[in-house]
Amino acid sequence: MNSIWTDTVTLQKRNPLQGDMEAEVAIIGAGLAGILTGYMLKKKGIDAVILEGNRIGSGQTGGTTAKITSQHGLIYKKLIQMYGREKAKHYAGFQEWAVKEYERIIREHQISCDFVRCNANLYSCEEAEQLKAEAKAATELGLQMVYRRECELPFPVKEVLTCENQAKFHPLKFIKGISDSLRIFEDTMVKKIIYDGGRSYLFSDNAVVTASKVVFACHFPFVNIPGYYFARMYQSKSYVLALKKGQIFDGYYLGVDPDGYSFRNEGGLLLLGGCGCRTGEEDEGSLKSGFGQLRDKAKELWADSEEIFCWSARDCITLDSVPYIGEFGTRRKGWYVATGFGKWGMTQSMVSARIISCMIEGMKVPEADVFSPQRRISAEGLRKFAANQKTAVKNLISTRDTKRCTHMGCRLSWNPQEHTWDCPCHGSCFDAEGGILSGPAIRPLDKA
Numbered sequence: 001m002n003s004i005w006t007d008t009v010t011l012q013k014r015n016p017l018q019g020d021m022e023a024e025v026a027i028i029g030a031g032l033a034g035i036l037t038g039y040m041l042k043k044k045g046i047d048a049v050i051l052e053g054n055r056i057g058s059g060q061t062g063g064t065t066a067k068i069t070s071q072h073g074l075i076y077k078k079l080i081q082m083y084g085r086e087k088a089k090h091y092a093g094f095q096e097w098a099v100k101e102y103e104r105i106i107r108e109h110q111i112s113c114d115f116v117r118c119n120a121n122l123y124s125c126e127e128a129e130q131l132k133a134e135a136k137a138a139t140e141l142g143l144q145m146v147y148r149r150e151c152e153l154p155f156p157v158k159e160v161l162t163c164e165n166q167a168k169f170h171p172l173k174f175i176k177g178i179s180d181s182l183r184i185f186e187d188t189m190v191k192k193i194i195y196d197g198g199r200s201y202l203f204s205d206n207a208v209v210t211a212s213k214v215v216f217a218c219h220f221p222f223v224n225i226p227g228y229y230f231a232r233m234y235q236s237k238s239y240v241l242a243l244k245k246g247q248i249f250d251g252y253y254l255g256v257d258p259d260g261y262s263f264r265n266e267g268g269l270l271l272l273g274g275c276g277c278r279t280g281e282e283d284e285g286s287l288k289s290g291f292g293q294l295r296d297k298a299k300e301l302w303a304d305s306e307e308i309f310c311w312s313a314r315d316c317i318t319l320d321s322v323p324y325i326g327e328f329g330t331r332r333k334g335w336y337v338a339t340g341f342g343k344w345g346m347t348q349s350m351v352s353a354r355i356i357s358c359m360i361e362g363m364k365v366p367e368a369d370v371f372s373p374q375r376r377i378s379a380e381g382l383r384k385f386a387a388n389q390k391t392a393v394k395n396l397i398s399t400r401d402t403k404r405c406t407h408m409g410c411r412l413s414w415n416p417q418e419h420t421w422d423c424p425c426h427g428s429c430f431d432a433e434g435g436i437l438s439g440p441a442i443r444p445l446d447k448a
Contacts, residue, residue, distance in 0.1 A: 001418065003311040004242045004266055006062045009172045014056065017185040017207040023049040025360060026202050026211035028190050031061040032345065033338045034217035035175050036353035038182045044361050049209065050182060051202065053189030057172050059219055059438060063313035064345055065240060065264055065271055066171045067252055068102055069120040070095035070143060071163035072344045074130055074256055075321060077137035079370070082320060082378040085140065087370040091322065092141040094367070098350035099167055106169075111177030113170045114266070119251030120166040123151060126257050128159035135161050152249055153263070154301050160253075168252060168264065171346065191442045193223060195332055213360055216328060216337040217352070220316055220427060220440040222407070226329035227373070230408065230440065231389065233324075233340050235314045235427025238276035239290045242309035246270030246302050261297065269308055272298055278391075279314055280413045280424025290417050312418060314427055314438060316340045319381030325352045325371035326359065336360070337373060395425050403434075407441040421445065 025041060027034045030052035041048040052058075070092060079088035106115050124131055135147045146162040192203040193214065202209040221229045240262075252264035255274070262273035275293045291310055298305050318324060318340035325348075328335035336359060338352035355368045369375070377385070395410040403412040403421055410425035420437060421430040429437040434445030 001311045002309060003062050003240070004269065004271070004309050005064070005066070005170060005172045006058075007309060008267065009170065009176060011056050011172060011176055012180065014052075014184045014186040016187040017051065017204060017209070019206075020208045020210070021049070022210045023047055023183075024211065025049070025213045025215060026051060026200070026209050027215040027217055028202070029059070029216070029218035030056045030179075030184050030186070031059045031217065031219065031349070032057070032171060032175065033341075033349040033352045034215070035179050035182065036349055037215055037217055037338070037356055038184075039178050040353045040357035041360065042182060044357060046357075046360060048183070049211075050184040051188045051190050051204065051209065052184060052186045053218075053436075055186050056179065056184060057175050060313060060315070060345060061171050061175070063240075063311055064171055065252075065262060065273055065313075066266070066346060067120065067166070067168055067264065067344075068099050068346045069163060069166040069344075070099060070347065071120040071122060071138075071145070071161075071166065072342070072347075073122065073254065074134050076141055076143070077133050078321070080137050080140070082380070083370060088137075089141045090367040090370045092138070092143055094351045094354075094371075095347050096143070097354075098347040101350055101354075102167060102169070102174075102346075105178065106174070109177055111174055113173035113177060115167060115169040115174075117165055117167050120163045121151065121251055121253045122161040122256050123153060123157045123253055123260070124159055124256050125155070125157050125260075130256065131159045131161045138163075151253070152247075153253060154247060162251070166251075168266070170266070189442060190218075195335070198334065200334065213334040213336070214328075215356055215360075216335070216339065218439060219314075219339065220438075221328070221337055221339060222440040222442050224408070226331045227337065229324065229337070229339060230426050232385065233316045233318050234391070234425070235279040236276055236317050237279045237290075237312055237314050237422075238273055238343075239294055239312050240271055240273040240310065241291070241294050241298060241307055242266070242269045242271055243298055243302065244269055244306040244308050246272070246298070246305050270302075270305075278424060279427040279429070280422040292417070314429070315343050315345070316427070317342055319377050319384045323348050323352070323371055324373035325355050326368060326373050328373065330374065391424060395423075403430075403445055405441055406443040406445060407439070
């Protein structure tokens, strides 16, 4: 299933790596986070190579709705409660910087990527108190948000919280504009890493890369120990339709209610998103979940709308809804990670690139404390940790006769909408023939 992004731009094809090589930094993953990290390292004069198992931008970057914003759902009140105002302000400051940095890079390189400044909006059809509380928290942190009661959505809402002067763009056109000078090898999946003190050896099918530093920008780290990211994250799936004859909005909207929808325009089409659930927990016998529900909603709101594209996205959700950006683990000096972006991969990719490139250069980034993978998780996060382990154990010990994920052996579920095998534990996805579509699995399914 092509997204509007993958269907409207062609990226330069890069060759796979066919021989051993050395580099100061090896970046695993050529999505937006990996590309931006490589870009920033190159600007600092640091030698880096990017290794991609598929094509540039073929993962979650190609499935995004491409909102560049500091408004990340109902995040700021929760951040203040969990980590205090100082760390919450660090989070907000990085997001504000990311929006401005996109605009600066685009202007500097004169990249034609449909970048537009616009308003970001949260809405609720059920109650207003949560938006009022979020507005108060965001204002305390220095963010400019406007609280109002009316908007252009085609149904009644209780309240709307607007974050002004945010942005949207075409992510693959942006990647095309900054990646030409970077060393990138496609169809080069890293399947094993050996750590030997100050050096690491990255093994693909046809080559070994020796590097002093490694950046995991591959969506979900496939190395389980150390780090234990498999126990600290799960993947959530959401669905998107691109509609002709929908509605044109001035900005973009996200519903904060449990059944809320996302609305955003691009290239004359309306992107309608929503109907998310934990990956692998879709109703295996139903074609009405996900895309089906979105199609029903589209016809309800715009009877003459026409579907042009449909696709899904998988987002890594951390225990506290804050990404893990920084040192991979205390026992792996020189390893770095950027993962757990939730639904906000555009700004978090830019934030990751800045933090990790500065760390590799040897600069301290004290404001990155809120993102540290080694941070102490809140009580709410611990409850989520327990729930994640319960789900994993249930699917590991299941006696149901079905396929098993090659990552950690969890029972796979069949997704009839996309004809894929999905893992409810950690979110790996395989096609009908068992080939890998997304990790953390790095080995295809065994043939029946």
